Amino acid sequence: MENSTAFSLLMRPDNVAVITLDVPGEKVNTLRAEFASQIREVIARARENPQLAGLVLISGKPDSFIAGADIAMIAGCQTAGEAETLAREGQKVMAEIAALPVPVVAAIHGACLGGGLELALACNQRVCTLDDKTRLGLPEVQLGLLPGSGGTQRLPQLVGASAALDLILSGRTLRARQALKMGLVDEAVPQSVLLDTAVNRVLQGRTLKKAQPLRQRLLNAPAGRALLFAFARRQTRAKTRGNYPATDKILSVVRTGLQHGSGSGYDAEAKAFGQLAMTPESAALRSIFFATSEMKKEPGADAQPHPIRSVGVLGGGLMGGGIACVVASRGSLPVRIKDINGAGINHAMKYSWDRLTKQVNQRRISPAERQQQMARITGSTDFSGFSRRDVVLEAVFEALPLKQQMVAEVEAHCGPKTIFASNTSSIPIGDIAAGAQRPENVVGLHFFSPVDKMPLVEVIPHAGTHAETVATTVALAKKLGKTPIVVADRAGFYVNRILAPYINEALHCLLSGEPIEAIDNALVQFGFPVGPIQLLDEVGIDIGTHILPILTQAWGERFSAPAAVAAILNDDRKGRKNGRGFYLYDGRRLSRKKRADPNIYRLLNLTPRTHLSGENIAQRCVMMMLNEAARTLDEQVILSPRDGDIGAIFGVGFPPFLGGPFRYMDRLGAEEVVRTLERLTHDQGERFTPCQRLREMALTRSKFWPAREDLNSHADSAG
Numbered sequence: 001m002e003n004s005t006a007f008s009l010l011m012r013p014d015n016v017a018v019i020t021l022d023v024p025g026e027k028v029n030t031l032r033a034e035f036a037s038q039i040r041e042v043i044a045r046a047r048e049n050p051q052l053a054g055l056v057l058i059s060g061k062p063d064s065f066i067a068g069a070d071i072a073m074i075a076g077c078q079t080a081g082e083a084e085t086l087a088r089e090g091q092k093v094m095a096e097i098a099a100l101p102v103p104v105v106a107a108i109h110g111a112c113l114g115g116g117l118e119l120a121l122a123c124n125q126r127v128c129t130l131d132d133k134t135r136l137g138l139p140e141v142q143l144g145l146l147p148g149s150g151g152t153q154r155l156p157q158l159v160g161a162s163a164a165l166d167l168i169l170s171g172r173t174l175r176a177r178q179a180l181k182m183g184l185v186d187e188a189v190p191q192s193v194l195l196d197t198a199v200n201r202v203l204q205g206r207t208l209k210k211a212q213p214l215r216q217r218l219l220n221a222p223a224g225r226a227l228l229f230a231f232a233r234r235q236t237r238a239k240t241r242g243n244y245p246a247t248d249k250i251l252s253v254v255r256t257g258l259q260h261g262s263g264s265g266y267d268a269e270a271k272a273f274g275q276l277a278m279t280p281e282s283a284a285l286r287s288i289f290f291a292t293s294e295m296k297k298e299p300g301a302d303a304q305p306h307p308i309r310s311v312g313v314l315g316g317g318l319m320g321g322g323i324a325c326v327v328a329s330r331g332s333l334p335v336r337i338k339d340i341n342g343a344g345i346n347h348a349m350k351y352s353w354d355r356l357t358k359q360v361n362q363r364r365i366s367p368a369e370r371q372q373q374m375a376r377i378t379g380s381t382d383f384s385g386f387s388r389r390d391v392v393l394e395a396v397f398e399a400l401p402l403k404q405q406m407v408a409e410v411e412a413h414c415g416p417k418t419i420f421a422s423n424t425s426s427i428p429i430g431d432i433a434a435g436a437q438r439p440e441n442v443v444g445l446h447f448f449s450p451v452d453k454m455p456l457v458e459v460i461p462h463a464g465t466h467a468e469t470v471a472t473t474v475a476l477a478k479k480l481g482k483t484p485i486v487v488a489d490r491a492g493f494y495v496n497r498i499l500a501p502y503i504n505e506a507l508h509c510l511l512s513g514e515p516i517e518a519i520d521n522a523l524v525q526f527g528f529p530v531g532p533i534q535l536l537d538e539v540g541i542d543i544g545t546h547i548l549p550i551l552t553q554a555w556g557e558r559f560s561a562p563a564a565v566a567a568i569l570n571d572d573r574k575g576r577k578n579g580r581g582f583y584l585y586d587g588r589r590l591s592r593k594k595r596a597d598p599n600i601y602r603l604l605n606l607t608p609r610t611h612l613s614g615e616n617i618a619q620r621c622v623m624m625m626l627n628e629a630a631r632t633l634d635e636q637v638i639l640s641p642r643d644g645d646i647g648a649i650f651g652v653g654f655p656p657f658l659g660g661p662f663r664y665m666d667r668l669g670a671e672e673v674v675r676t677l678e679r680l681t682h683d684q685g686e687r688f689t690p691c692q693r694l695r696e697m698a699l700t701r702s703k704f705w706p707a708r709e710d711l712n713s714h715a716d717s718a719g
Contacts, residue, residue: 003444005042006021007035007038008020010396012335014199014203015052015053016053016054016202017054017056018195018199018565019039019058021058027067028111029059029066029067030066030067032069033073036089040096054104055202056202058106058194059109059180062110063110063111063133064109065108065109065112065120065134066119067113068114069090071286074086080275084271086148086273087269087270090148093155094119094121094149094150095122097119098123103124103202103561104123104124105199106126106198107194107197107198108120108128109131109133109191110135112128113138113139114139116146117147118151120136120612121151121155121158127201128179128194129189129190130189131191132175135173136174137173138155138168138171140168140246141169141244141246141250142171143286144286145277146253146273146276150266152168152250152254152269153254153257153262155184158184159184161228163182165232167252168254169236169250171563176263187201201614208479216648224510225255229251236251238595241524241527245276245279246282249272256268284660284663287659288645288646291642291646292646295642300484301486302467302472303467304468304471305471305472308391309333311393312389312392312393313327313336313338315337315338316346317347319349319395319447319449320344320393320395321347322450323393323395323447325377326339326452327376327480329356330479330480331480335376336378336379336380336385336389338383339379348379352374352377353374354371357370359689383412387414390392391472393447393625394410394420394423398425400427400431403422403432406420406436407436408435416438417441418441419441419469420441421444424445426491426547428489428491429460433462433464439462439465440469441464442458443462444459444462444493445458448495453652455482455483456482456484456486457477457482459486459491463489474486485643487643487647488636490635492547492551492555494638494643495647498648500548501558501559502622502625503532503533503544505624506519506520506614506617507694508684510604512612512613513606513607514599514608517594518617519532520533521614522615522621523621525614526614526619526622527654527656537575538575538576539566540577541574548560565606567603568582573600580597581597620680623680627691629648629665630661630662630693633662634691640706641660642662644660665694666703666704669701670702672696674698
């Protein structure tokens with residue numbers, strides 16, 4: 001056995017060659033261009049054995065097969081032609097593996113994604129482990145790309161066009177049993193017998209020639225295929241609004257292969273890969289990938305985090321219940337909930353039970369695993385069981401005296417090193433820590449609702465917070481599967497600071513008579529997942545507007561809510577949570593037709609009529625957000641444009657294909673941003689006045705991001 005390259009060869013006595021991929025010095029395996037010659041060389045050495053029975057490809061990493069191709073390679077491509085050549089080289093290697101005269105079996109444990117799955121598809125057979133870490137998928141669309149090493153052609157041939165399109169267009173990943181049911185893998189086994197199973201399949205020489213199900217054969221027929229692609233295009237367009245060019249290319253390339261043969265399909269795939277690699281959308285999406293990869297490695301402060309063994313949660317409401325759920329299920333940590341009454345604790349427990357039961361029904365976890373996770377959650381109406389909690393997460397009502405009381409009670413009942421992390425969305429952390437005996441242990445940890453779905457958290461140290469407290473809080477957030485950004489203790493922090501003027505501007509549009517649906521549709525068309533007015537209904541009109549006086553006091557009149565908002569609140573309209581908001585509800589669900597409540601217009605004394613273009617509405621709302629984002633960077637509320645971009649994408653749903661507010665401003669150019677803001681100031685009022693930072697950047701024609709800085713990073717995993 002030799003270890004001179006990423007690939008090593010072991011020839012077994014039964015003449016099965018086991019080729020192990022183990023990229024030196026890397027946590028996971030990723031495929032790189034220079035590996036092409038290495039894999040050819042190791043296969044050639046295996047074929048020197050005249051008795052060769054076949055090959056098994058396996059990973060030397062403990063928890064991953066191949067996480068994808070190293071997308072840093074694309075950053076080195078200056079033209080579409082160079083990226084196309086990269087794809088053709090990948091296709092060539094895969095074709096050589098597929099053409100081998102002996103059985104080749106991929107033995108998969110852990111992540112098998114992107115180029116990793118394309119390699120597995122080039123094998124005759126695939127065996128994977130039943131381990132929860134095992135995931136299979138082609139997530140390239142999430143990077144604005146398509147599979148470029150034959151995946152768009154081999155996957156439809158294996159599992160049928162319908163299933164293949166679903167997987168490639170969504171970029172979603174499959175667990176072992178899902179992959180087995182789809183026919184993507186031939187067998188799913190315990191990890192302990194993975195290699196033995198793969199070797200046995202080589203020795204038995206099984207092939208994959210299976211009869212396709214009738215439904216699959218019908219969809220592959222010309223008439224069925226036309227219907228399938230028409231439906232897929234309609235569904236995809238409804239989701240992407242035409243903002244993601246990769247989806248149209250995927251549909252076209254898959255269809256080419258099915259209609260004109262795989263030769264034409266591979267050619268179309270390579271050309272499309274090259275074209276997509278040069279799009280601004282792909283550059284933006286890849287920048288997000290690199291940014292989040294970097295952030296996973298950053299400790300948040302220059303200190304070692306304390307170990308986290310158990311957590312406490314104060315408050316059993318929606319946020320407290322959600323936090324307890326992710327601590328127990330994603331963090332695998334024991335969590336104890338304290339509430340003033342048993343009903344609050346029961347509410348929090350039910351939150352976790354309902355979400356885990358949904359996972360059981362989806363067969364993502366077993367009933368035993370649900371029981372195991374529920375066992376981590378306990379509760380009480382006093383501080384019993386809190387004395388050894390490493391972190392206590394506070395999620396009580398937004399009132400400063402109450403939060404200060406919570407600090408005092410935690411200091412009285414918990415250990416001297418227990419961290420007090422407040423989930424406040426608006427109260428300065430310094431004020432919460434003002435009366436603390438150990439203010440160095442107090443920090444903000446702002447989750448977003450719903451806690452189990454929103455990927456971002458803001459970590460907010462006040463002036464006296466110790467670096468160890470920050471590092472430990474960041475480490476906890478990562479353990480819970482969140483992406484943390486460290487922000488300054490200023491009113492609104494970062495996310496709410498940029499969100500408030502965006503929503504306010506939507507309300508200004510409404511008060512000019514623009515229909516609610518037209519406003520929301522304009523921002524969805526721009527690329528946001530939901531419109532600003534629907535978002536206000538989702539968050540809660542009372543909660544969403546509660547922070548505005550605090551922001552107005554701190555930052556001026558541009559944060560002042562339009563006066564008419566009071567009429568909406570006085571009509572007991574809180575949004576989805578009480579079934580009364582800007583939209584009509586059936587209980588707490590949006591009405592099926594998703595219509596605005598006509599009574600809103602009567603409350604505001606308005607006659608709605610469409611008089612603004614969608615582009616104008618989107619520009620007004622987005623420009624308010626961009627201007628405020630630039631201010632937060634200038635004031636050092638955020639540490640970098642990278643944190644601002646990730647915070648906006650993960651916190652408010654800023655369109656990922658634009659790369660975040662700062663990357664989008666770079667794309668427009670500071671001069672254009674300032675020109676637009678000055679025109680809007682003239683047309684709409686002083687709230688649009690461009691900030692000093694943007695004015696200076698317009699004069700010097702400077703950018704927030706240095707040219708290509710993010711794309712020259714090395715990726716440790718890829719799609």
